[in-house]
Amino acid sequence: MPAENTTVVRKTLKLVKIFEDxxxxxxxxxxxxxxxxxxxxxxxxxxxxGPGDDAYIVIAGTLRVMKSRNGAxxxxxxxxxxxxxxxxxxxxxxxxSASVVAETAxxxxxxxxxxxxxxxxxxxxxxxxxxxxxxARLRExxxxxxxxxxxxxxxxxxxxx
Numbered sequence: 421m422p423a424e425n426t427t428v429v430r431k432t433l434k435l436v437k438i439f440e441d442x443x444x445x446x447x448x449x450x451x452x453x454x455x456x457x458x459x460x461x462x463x464x465x466x467x468x469x470g471p472g473d474d475a476y477i478v479i480a481g482t483l484r485v486m487k488s489r490n491g492a493x494x495x496x497x498x499x500x501x502x503x504x505x506x507x508x509x510x511x512x513x514x515x516x517s518a519s520v521v522a523e524t525a526x527x528x529x530x531x532x533x534x535x536x537x538x539x540x541x542x543x544x545x546x547x548x549x550x551x552x553x554x555x556a557r558l559r560e561x562x563x564x565x566x567x568x569x570x571x572x573x574x575x576x577x578x579x580x581x
Contacts, residue, residue: 435501435502436477436502436503436504437504437549437552437553437556438477438504438507438546438549438550438553439546439549440549440552441545441549442545446541446542446545449539449542450531450536450542451529453531453535453536453539454477454529454530454531454535455529455530455531456479456527456528456529456530457476457527457528457529457530458525458526458527458528459481459483459522459525459526459527459528460522460525461522461523461524461525462521462522462523463521463522464519464520464521465483465520465521465522465528466505466506466516466518466519466520467516467519468486468487468488468515468516468517468518468519469515469516470515470516471513471515471516472506472508472509472512472513472514472515472516473509473513473532474506474509474530474531474532475504475505475506475507475509475510475530475531475532476504476505476506476520476528476529476530476531477502477503477504477528477529477531478499478500478501478502478503478504478505478526478527478528479501479526479527479528479529480501480526480527481501481522481523481524481525481526481527481528482498482499482500482522482523482524482526483498483499483505483520483521483522483523483526484497484498484499484520484521484523485497485498485499485505485518485519485520486518486519486520486521487517487518487519488519493519496518498523499520504553505520506520507550507553507554508554509532509533510532510533510536510546510547510550511547511550513533
């Protein structure tokens with residue numbers, strides 16, 4: 421990877437929550453293990469139900485997380501540089517729970533549990549930090565669900581007044 425790209429990647433990795441508290445040496449080790457993947461606008465990076473082998477970090481570009489529901493694709497989130505996705509694959513290797521589509525051309529770093537397995541300390545740090553990321557996402561989802569539920573409750577209550 422050219423020097424200027426490495427600098428951009430290092431700066432981006434500092435924004436990535438799954439690499440919180442990594443040393444410079446650990447970041448360099450990760451960069452040696454990860455693979456760069458360029459994506460075109462409208463390219464499907466992950467397909468819901470597909471095999472879950474790798475996780476990704478967005479270095480450049482914008483991507484959309486989509487979930488199938490009643491035959492339609494529902495947007496769940498927008499991913500930007502510094503965001504990660506596909507982390508569940510590092511935990512359970514189950515089929516993908518959502519699709520990810522590039523909205524713009526971009527650059528990703530792709531990595532797998534197998535590539536990290538040779539570096540136990542690095543793998544443990546990544547898995548602990550993934551747990552923190554997933555916990556934060558669950559809390560956010562719970563809050564949104566509660567807000568939506570309360571909004572429906574208030575609407576029904578107001579109709580009956």
